[in-house]
Every structure is written in structure tokens, then in C-alpha cells.
Amino acid sequence: MPAAAAASGFEPPTIQDFFPGPILFAGTPFEMNRIMLIRVAVVVVLCLWLWLGTRRMKLVPGRRQVVTEYVLGFVRNNIAVETLGEVDGRRYLPIIMTMFFLPLGMNLTGVVPFVGIAGTSVIGLPLVMAIIAWITFIYAGFRKLGWTFLKNALFIPGVPWFLYFLLTPLEFLSTFIVRPITLTLRLLMNMVAGHLLIALVYAASQFFLFTLLPSGNLFGVLGVGTVVFGVIYLAFEIFVALLQAYVFSFLTAIYVQLSIAETH
């Protein structure tokens, strides 16, 4: 950090933002800090919304029912049924819907005013979700095809036999190892980078408008620019939150579809 900025009181966000101190049960394995409490709150809110939104449904829907139906229908039609077909789409619908709503809720807390940090910005939650998606597509392959799932995935047909020595380790690496890693890192780093940028722009606006201007330094006028940029970037951050949830569930559906495809 440059010496001039530190001396005059500008504190940019650091990686320590993602590791706040414990609030409950400190020192035990069940230690809850702020981010864990946010995740628990999001799960409670999601369960409540989905339960209350699907109770007492009428044939001619009211306003609340239209919104819930629209979102659930979007996940079912455009993600599950479109990639997997009718039968398999309905069978794998619960896991795909979980992989849509859970990252969506957790990502969106990053833009809510007093919460400010996404539940998926520490590695635990993206890692667990990626491992579940990994188990799902391996299970789907074994359930539908048995051991020919491994034959299809690792020994691609139509290739001269000596190339298998090169191709099979690469395929194994790319299918069974790289996929969960990229799923985790894509979700995690989108949220980490977004949070650091937003916190930096807000801290810069605070510093320019409330520390530099009152002390007479005319550089504080740049604060107007950073505020405008902050508003634009907040809109972009909401878009990234939605997009990452959509991509996570869509990729889970596509990996399942690749596993259960009969022929190449």
C-alpha cells in the first residue's frame, strides 16, 4: 500500500474482509462468524419463500404465485428439460433447482446494503456445491450406463489405439478433476473480485468526499466520479450474481447430459 495513502487515512478492502472474527461459539469447531450467520439466514429465507410461495395455489394465479411460478418454470423449462429431455429432466430437477436457487440467494447478499458480503465468497460453500455436482454427474452416468459410462468417458471411440495412451489421461484429468475445480473457482472468484471492487469504490468515495473535501484538498471532487462508477458497478454486480447462479445450474445439467449420452 503506498505510503501517502496510508498516512492520510485511506483503508482499502483487504483479503481479511473475508475472514471476520467469530461471533458465536468461538474456539469450538462450530464457530460461527458473520459469513456463516449470513449463510444460515439465506437458507432460512429461501425455505420460507419457496414454502409460502407454493401454498394454496389457485388455477388462476394471484400476483405472488405468478412470480414464483415464473422463476420455477424458467429453471424447469430452460435449464433442465432443454438439456436433458422430459424424462431425465424431471428426474434431475430437484438437484438442478437447488444448484440454481442456493448460489442465487448466496450471491445476492453481496449487494444487500447492511450485509454486503456474498455467502459464496469463502471457499467452503462453492467447494461443497461443486462436489455435490460432481457426485451427481458420476452417479447419473453409472446409473444409466453402468461401466460403459467409464468406457465412453475415457476411451473415446473412433481413435487409433496408440493414441489412447495420450488421450485417456487427458480425458480423465479434464472430466473428473478439472470440472469440479473450475466450478468452484469460477463461482468463488467472481464473488471475491466483485466484493473487493465494490468495497474499494465505496471506500474511495468515502475517502474523497468526506475526508479530502472537508480538509480542503480539491482532489475530493473525484468522489463524484467514484460514486457514479459505484452505482453502475452495483448494477453489474447484481447481473453477475444472477449469471453465476444460472451458469452453475446449467453446467450441472450439461455435465449430467454428457454423462448419460448414449453415443458420442
Add this chain to the structure above:
Amino acid sequence: MHIVGYLGAIGFGLAAIGSGVGVGYVIGKTIESVARQPELQGRLQSLMFLGIALVEALCFIAIAIGFIPFPSPTGP
């Protein structure tokens, strides 16, 4: 003259070049396809977002490598 800085930032800057070119290519091809067949816009837009997320994944892995504390060979 002493210049002090963080070398990982240069690495990430280079990684962002590939990501920028890739995303531009995906979006450009989508716009071209929609110009040819406007009725496929919804489907192609979904595929475009999927392509963008896949290309940018490598860019974000480059950021993640920057946060790993590699042991220094000459001492901390």
C-alpha cells in the same frame, strides 16, 4: 531507484488479455448469428452467457493463483 510491487499483478494482467479476446470473440459470433437468424435470439443468448462464463473461468483461476502464498526461495 527502487521499484517495489507485486509481481502477481503482471501475471494477472497478461491472463486478462486472453480472457478479453475470448469473450469478445464469443459475443461477436453471437451477434453475427442473431443477424443471420433473428428468431433464434433467445436460445443463442443463453448459449452466449454460458460461453462467457466458461471463458472467464480461466481468468478467475489466474486471480486465485495470485492469492496462494508460494514459499520464496531466498527467504521471506
